[in-house]
Amino acid sequence: MKDNTRAAVVTGGAQGIGRRTSELLAQRGYRLAIIDIHHPAETIKAIEAQGCEAMGYAGDITDEGTVDRFAKEVFDRYGRVDVLVNNAGISLIVAAEHTALSDYRRVLEVNLVAPFLLAKTFGQMMLDAGSGSIVNVASVAGLLGIADRVAYNASKHGLIGLTRTLAAEWGGRGVRVNAVCPGWVKTEMDVADQAGGSYTDADITGRIPMARFANPDDIARAIAFLADAEESSFVNGHALAVDGGWSADGTWESLRLRKR
Numbered sequence: 001m002k003d004n005t006r007a008a009v010v011t012g013g014a015q016g017i018g019r020r021t022s023e024l025l026a027q028r029g030y031r032l033a034i035i036d037i038h039h040p041a042e043t044i045k046a047i048e049a050q051g052c053e054a055m056g057y058a059g060d061i062t063d064e065g066t067v068d069r070f071a072k073e074v075f076d077r078y079g080r081v082d083v084l085v086n087n088a089g090i091s092l093i094v095a096a097e098h099t100a101l102s103d104y105r106r107v108l109e110v111n112l113v114a115p116f117l118l119a120k121t122f123g124q125m126m127l128d129a130g131s132g133s134i135v136n137v138a139s140v141a142g143l144l145g146i147a148d149r150v151a152y153n154a155s156k157h158g159l160i161g162l163t164r165t166l167a168a169e170w171g172g173r174g175v176r177v178n179a180v181c182p183g184w185v186k187t188e189m190d191v192a193d194q195a196g197g198s199y200t201d202a203d204i205t206g207r208i209p210m211a212r213f214a215n216p217d218d219i220a221r222a223i224a225f226l227a228d229a230e231e232s233s234f235v236n237g238h239a240l241a242v243d244g245g246w247s248a249d250g251t252w253e254s255l256r257l258r259k260r
Helices: 016-027 041-049 064-078 101-129 150-173 188-195 201-205 216-227 253-258
Strands: 007-011 031-036 054-058 083-086 132-137 175-182 239-242
Touching (some): 007 101, 016 031, 101 132, 101 150, 150 175, 150 239
Parallel strands (some): 007 083, 132 175
16 A cells, blocks of 8 residues: 655656656655756656646755755655655766866766755654665766766765765664666766767667666666665665666677677
8 A cells, every 4th residue: 555645855857767766756655856957847747647746846956055945845845755866967978187177076066965965954854753765876887987977987986985874874763875876878868978979879788788778767666666665674775786787797899799
């Protein structure tokens, strides 16, 4: 039976993984609070069309005042927060020696500082309640080094470190903290990254043992699993690779392709 009193917060919910995660959590009985740099109106509309409850908020999650105001609105409306999904993120594809310091800092602010700020704010609500789950959306780039992504890689490695630290501090107080590490996913971010000419579909599918991109639903279902207090009740501090085997495969390309 669904518990329709539960509430979940999702960042970056206007599109891609964040939108699909919001829709899936709504289907599983959560009331949603979704924040993005632009108001996630289409996501809210889709959720409400399913007969589910959702609120949207536009704001910069790197700003502490914005996060505080958002948290107050969420708590005023729902009175609780059971799940936080730190999904919002930005990419930067530039060789390390050409990466501007301002761009490096911006990626860290969005991908690493903001998740800490949100975890600290909503995590306190969870700690007060003695229960909750935080899922940070990291990346296969948080497990491996990938060329021309120095800021992105550093931010996602840091996010996994943040995940493990919070899991160690908060697990004994009822709040689990885990990370999902997607491989390449067909989203608006992928379209934008490929538009720069740095890689093709074949570059990715040739490297992944399962020979395809992930889709947002693949990642959303992993997030929902880690969010659920029954399905993943003793999983804490884990970085779950959802990458089709990318991070498991050390095979060179010609040998990999002969196995298909």
